[in-house]
Amino acid sequence: MNNNSRSQNTSLGIVGFGAFGQLAARHLGQHFKVSAYDPSPGLASVAKQLGVPLASLRSVSQADVILIAAPVSSFEQVVSEIAIACKPGALIVDVGSVKVGPAEIMRRLLPKHVDIIATHPLFGPQSAINGIEGLKIAICPIQGKQHVRLAAFLRNALGLTVIMTTPEDHDREAAVVQGLTHLIAKVLLRMGPLPTRMTTKSFDLLSEAISMVQHDAPEVFEAIEKANPYAGVVRRRFFDLATSMSVELESALRTSPHNKTGQ
Amino acid sequence: MNNNSRSQNTSLGIVGFGAFGQLAARHLGQHFKVSAYDPSPGLASVAKQLGVPLASLRSVSQADVILIAAPVSSFEQVVSEIAIACKPGALIVDVGSVKVGPAEIMRRLLPKHVDIIATHPLFGPQSAINGIEGLKIAICPIQGKQHVRLAAFLRNALGLTVIMTTPEDHDREAAVVQGLTHLIAKVLLRMGPLPTRMTTKSFDLLSEAISMVQHDAPEVFEAIEKANPYAGVVRRRFFDLATSMSVELESALRTSPHNKTGQ
Incomplete structure (x- = not known):
């Protein structure tokens, strides 16, 4: 594995060929000999289009680098099957939104x-639509030394901004970042279609933020809220602050003289 | 008053020389002979810098066009003083965030x-930092026909996007647009300093939206929440949806098996 790019002879096995696995194949295809495993039907044509052969989990697990992009529900099962098939010296990387649990597994x-390196690319197909250069990825070294070379590759060959961290620090910060984004998006989506005509710049930014996460699979929200050990604290704090603000506002607006003008 | 630009002989009196009055002077100075009135001390140097003479309310009220950018608290008083001094055929325009109340006054x-034309420029000094071209302004004709020429001027000379509407339609939509932006900003600001390192694109947009309104004068929030007749419904709906989502989430997360992995 070179710093700047890898030889096409380095094999990369993608386990889980959903939206993120396909995005990875698109950006890593020129650096690795890629194959992919996914139990879901109907992926043949996209795999063909991306030039990625689909193979068994056992075969994909024999690659030099294994990228786990499997759904939450099958993560532990998938890792235990990789554990049997992987070869000595292999590099195993996951890409989930939560890091404490998967790193432990x-x-x-x-x-x-x-x-072993636990990672969280802080982007998805939606934010990578104009390329991935400058986007962020968090990296938590778990076992071995290959994180140094992986970080250099991600920086130099893909142009990503690499954030070195630990699973705990990651989850603490992601609980706020992703927790709040998804909570606010869910509340606003329940308010019905948002205005698009008489909007301010700040409201347009808010709408754009929401539209970026509203098509995320329900499992993403569930993973963030259930699997991040810090999510509950952030969620309860958000709702508590909203409730106390609501109470304050209603009482302030009741007691003060009604003012009919506005600026 | 021409469609494309006005003669320097048309006089414009700005009543209220705060942040918005100054922004208006900056963009209208080349089209009008501008003067301004403001009872606050300490505005002499900014007025001088903008080349705008400060004058009495009575004198400013004799302009061809009077722009009312006064704070909510003095709006009715200011309008009654303008009413005595203004000349026949004058155009009187306000620029507040709420339209039903001020239009009635x-x-x-x-x-x-x-x-009389009630307007709401959907921007402020913060969003106009790179110029005002393409920004939006809502216009509600209240009395007379000059709105047709005003709209043409705002479009052609200033490059604004003009939205023709009524005070009621404006306030209904603004209650959602501005009400939600400010409510969310206030709740998030209470959460403390937001992360800036391990952020996603959608969270960055959210943070940017908040930073755009967090320095707004407290009167802006008060005006939106108190003076917009539709604000209460939006506010209560937002808080009710947040509360019911909180209850749903806590019960869903309690009853389902804890899943320690995340994607």
């Missing part, structure tokens, strides 16, 4: 002879 | 021989 189930 | 207090 990978550390517990994978053999000592592989390197 | 202007219609009630101003003489029949002037034209």
Whole structure:
């Protein structure tokens, strides 16, 4: 594995060929010999279009680098199957939105002879629509030393901004970042179609933020809220602050003289 | 008054030389002979810098066009003083965030021989920092026919996007647009400093939206929440939806098996 780009001889096995797995194949195809595994039907044509052969989990798990982009519900099962098939010296990387739980699972189930890096690309197909240069990725080294070279590759070959962190620090910050974005988006979506005509710049930004996450799979929201150990605190704080603000406002507006003008 | 630009001989009196009055002077100085009135001390140097003479309310009220950018608290008083001093055929325009109340006050207090247009520029000094071209302004004709020429001027000379509407339609839509932006900003500001490192694109947009309104004068929020007749419904709906979502989430997360992985 070189710093700037890898030889087409390095094999990359993508486990889970959904929206993110396909995005990864699109950007990593020129750097690796890519294959992918996914149990879902109907992926043949997109795989063909991307030039990625679909293979069994066992076969994909024998790659030099294994990228786990599997859904939350099958993560532990998938890791235990990779654990049996992977070869010594392999690099195993996951890409989930939450890091404490998956890092613990990978550390517990994978053999000592592989390197493990937990990552969270802070983007998805929606934000990567104009390319991934300058986008952010959080990296948590779990086992082995390959994170140094991976970080250099992500910076130099893909142009990503790399944030080195730990699963705990990641989840603490992501609980606020993703927790709040999704909570606000969910509340606003329930308010019905938002205005688009008489809008301010700040409201347009708010609408854009919401539209970026509103098509996320329900599992993403569930993962953020359920699997991030810090999500509950952030969620309850948000709702508590909203409630106390509501009470304050209603009482302030009741007691003060009604003012019919506005600026 | 020409369609494309006005002669320097048309006089414009700005009543209220705060942040918005100054912004107006900056963009209208080349089209009008501008003077301004403001009872606050300490405005001499900014007025000088903008080349705008400060004058009495009585003198400013004798202009061909009077722009009322006064704070909510003095709006009715200011309009009643303008009513005495303004000349026949004058055009009187306000620029507040709420339109039903101010339109009613202007219609009630101003003489029949002037034209009245209630407007809401959907921007402020913050969003106009890179110029005003393409920004939006809502216009509600209240009395007379000068709105046709005003709209043409705003479009052609200033490059604004003009939205013709009524005070009621404006306030109904603004209650959602401005009400939600300010409510969300206020709740998030109470959460403390927001993360800036491990952020997603959607969270960055959210943060930007908040930073645009967080320095608004407290009167702006008060005006939106108190003076917009539709604000209460929007506010209560937002808080009710937040509360019911909180209850739903807590119960869903309690009953379902804890899933420690995330994607």
